[in-house]
Structure formats: structure tokens, C-alpha cells
Amino acid sequence: MRLNDRDMIRKETTFGIVNHWTLAISCILLTLSGYGFLFQIQIIGTMFCGFPAMKVIHNWLGVVFTASLVLSMVFWLKECITFDKDDIAWVKAAGGYLSHKVAIPPMHKLNTGQKLAYLGVLGMGFGIIATGFVIWLFPANQTLMIWSHFLHNLCFIGMALFIPVHVYLGAIANPGTMRIMIYGTVPVWWARKKSPKWIQEVEEGRHH
Numbered sequence: 001m002r003l004n005d006r007d008m009i010r011k012e013t014t015f016g017i018v019n020h021w022t023l024a025i026s027c028i029l030l031t032l033s034g035y036g037f038l039f040q041i042q043i044i045g046t047m048f049c050g051f052p053a054m055k056v057i058h059n060w061l062g063v064v065f066t067a068s069l070v071l072s073m074v075f076w077l078k079e080c081i082t083f084d085k086d087d088i089a090w091v092k093a094a095g096g097y098l099s100h101k102v103a104i105p106p107m108h109k110l111n112t113g114q115k116l117a118y119l120g121v122l123g124m125g126f127g128i129i130a131t132g133f134v135i136w137l138f139p140a141n142q143t144l145m146i147w148s149h150f151l152h153n154l155c156f157i158g159m160a161l162f163i164p165v166h167v168y169l170g171a172i173a174n175p176g177t178m179r180i181m182i183y184g185t186v187p188v189w190w191a192r193k194k195s196p197k198w199i200q201e202v203e204e205g206r207h208h
């Protein structure tokens, strides 16, 4: 059954939207307070009611972030570990970011760059979580402290670089994408252009 291009199609469930915002808000507040700790920035400390309170808030935001990162796997992991020849072609064409003249291969719900970004967030996320809990729970162990802080900061740099690029791509550079995180739906014509393999599967009754 061919979908009507003027209709809307659901790309993200309400639960998925709420989880993404939980992930986003906890991640941004963790990054901000983490930046405050790293460079001892007074104004950030004040925003969080002083450094001691900021430490407690940072730890518990870490718990929220952990829960939403684990839940995100329900929504995104299966798709993000599925690659085929079109993904290789996407990487070779650099996703069309470097030239508008290259042909971009057909994508499923997420493109290759988004899938790799997710795996990066997952890897860095679990790195920052594991080391964060070690710093929180085993402060007496000197060796563990040094290595955990080092790895925690390394993952922090990765996250701090990911966020602005991701927000720019999702909210500014690709018109029509932001509504996924608000309403969860997109126009069929838009999805047919960005995610033709997904629409094809829906039309063939193999996906919903």
C-alpha cells in the first residue's frame, strides 16, 4: 500500500521522545557542571547552589543519564548496529556534507552518520558512567582515582564536542528534523527523501 505523501508518519514514540529529552537535559547539565569542576568556574558553581551541592547534583544526574542511556538502547541499538553496502557508500560520499554533487545512497530510519554518532555516544556514555561511579564510590583508592579521572575527562571531551554538532544538525542544519523530538512525526514526503528504505518497508508491510 502506497502511503500518501501529504500524510504524517510516526518516527519516534512518546516514550522515545521523553527519554531523549531526559538524556539530553541530564547530559547537558552534567557537561556544564563537569566543566565547572574541571576549571573551577565560580559562576557555574553558583548556578548549582555552590560546589558541594553541585557535586551531589552531578552524581544523581549521572544516575538519570545512566537510566536514559540504557533505555535508549531499546529505541536505537538494533538499527545502529545494522550496516550494509549503502552505509559504506554513505561513508565514501561523506554523507554529502562535503559536496552537493555526490549521490547519497538510500538510508533506513537513521543515516550512517547518525548510527555511528549513536555508537559513539553509547561508548563514551558508558565510559563516562563507569568511571563516574568509580570516582563516586571508591574515593580511597589512589590508582583507581587517577585512571578514572583521566578516562572520565577523556570521555567528557568527546561528549562536549558531540553535543553542539548534534544540536546544530538536529535543530538548525536539517529543516524538519527538530519536530521528531517534539511531535515524533514527520511528513511522508520528507521521510521518503531522507529514509526511503524505511518507507519502502512500511509500504511493503514489513515495518511499522
Ligand code: HEM
Binding pocket: 011, 020, 023, 024, 025, 027, 028, 076, 109, 110, 113, 114, 115, 117, 118, 121, 163, 166, 167, 170, 171, 177, 178, 179, 180, 181
Ligand atoms: C537539546 C538538544 C538536542 C536536540 C535539539 C536534539 C535533537 C535530536 C533529533 C531531532 C534527533 C532525531 C534525529 C532523527 O531521528 O533523524 C536526535 C537523535 C539523537 N540524539 Fe539528540 N538532541 C539534543 C541533545 C542530545 C544530547 C545531549 C544527546 C547526548 C546524549 C543526544 C543524543 C542523541 C542520539 C544518540 C540520537 C540518535 C542518533 C542521531 O540522530 O544522531 N541528543 N536528537
